[in-house]
Amino acid sequence: MYGLVNKAIEQMVRSNHGAAVWSRIKAAADVDVEGFISNRPYPDELTYRLVAAASEALDAPAEEILKAFGEHWVLHTALESYGPMMRATGKTLREFLLRLPHLHTRVELIYPDLRPPQFSCHEVSDSGLDLHYWTTRPPGLEPFVEGLIFGLGKMFSTPVRVELIQHRENGSDHSVFRVSWEAAA
């Protein structure tokens, strides 16, 4: 994945746990990179190793690290570095999710070798929708998507519930999240 993903993991760990913990995680993951370069692709495997080492060092399941990282990605990386693109995507959580399938098409203009996730929205109502998610990557990123959705809920001050109703590990080619919120009065 592009360096900005690893950079965001580094930023999250450093701000929550300090530089020494980050150094330990990097050493345990056998990652010898001093400062990730945002627009340079790194092997996916390196990112998975960092998550596994963080899980070990922080004594938390990898799913929890990925969820926290999803929230951090929206509320810090995306909003701080790509605020205009994020805000242009939607004025409400519902509008944002409906346009999410097109967001990475714009991101590809900045990062041409992107291997973006694919999304589509179904069963749309005023208080929720089913978000379908495809990835070309190894299994296990669902908690990351869940964290991203929680982050979006916070971005729009809309408390959100997320339920994984179909998991690609169970024979399907993609996962489905049932996302719901209080309909505006």
Ligand code: HEM
């Ligand atoms: C402007 C904001 C955003 C930018 C710049 C961005 C950029 C990226 C980049 C660079 C990657 C790594 C892919 C690669 O290197 O091949 C990625 C992956 C991903 N992004 Fe975004 N993204 C943004 C917003 C979002 C949002 C709001 C979601 C919400 C669901 C999202 C979901 C994902 C997922 C799930 C992946 C993992 C890749 C996979 O599933 O295969 N992104 N994004």
